[in-house]
Amino acid sequence: xxxxxxxxxxxxxxxxxxxxxxxxxxxxxxxxxxxxxxxxxxxxxxxxxxxxxxxxxxxxxxxxxxxxxxxxxxxxxxxxxxxxxxxxxxxxxxxxxxxxxxxxxxxxxxxxxxxxxxxxxxxxxx
Numbered sequence: 001x002x003x004x005x006x007x008x009x010x011x012x013x014x015x016x017x018x019x020x021x022x023x024x025x026x027x028x029x030x031x032x033x034x035x036x037x038x039x040x041x042x043x044x045x046x047x048x049x050x051x052x053x054x055x056x057x058x059x060x061x062x063x064x065x066x067x068x069x070x071x072x073x074x075x076x077x078x079x080x081x082x083x084x085x086x087x088x089x090x091x092x093x094x095x096x097x098x099x100x101x102x103x104x105x106x107x108x109x110x111x112x113x114x115x116x117x118x119x120x121x122x123x124x125x126x
């Protein structure tokens with residue numbers, strides 16, 4: 001939900017089909033999602049100015065909204081491996097250290113209240 005700086009819900013002011021025009025004065029129409037994410041994310045409880053274009057009237061309007069949902073981001077690390085031809089179609093097993101890292105990442109998801117949640121089950125983690 002969208003919250004104003006005082007915590008009030010302003011989600012109803014945005015209607016389906018409205019488009020994001022700018023964030024804090026930076027025009028984002030036509031930008032990719034990565035650039036928009038950079039501008040939207042910020043310190044929890046800080047305020048961002050959204051400018052949107054109404055689908056119904058084509059008019060621009062502004063909303064001041066509080067960043068109230070904690071989002072954790074990690075740097076993305078990618079690597080590729082090439083499977084030897086003689087291993088194609090055979091059963092492969094993951095090394096235990098890889099499984100441990102995947103399990104830790106799966107458990108490191110937080111809900112909007114800041115509670116750790118298991119990504120697969122949705123249950124609150126210890």
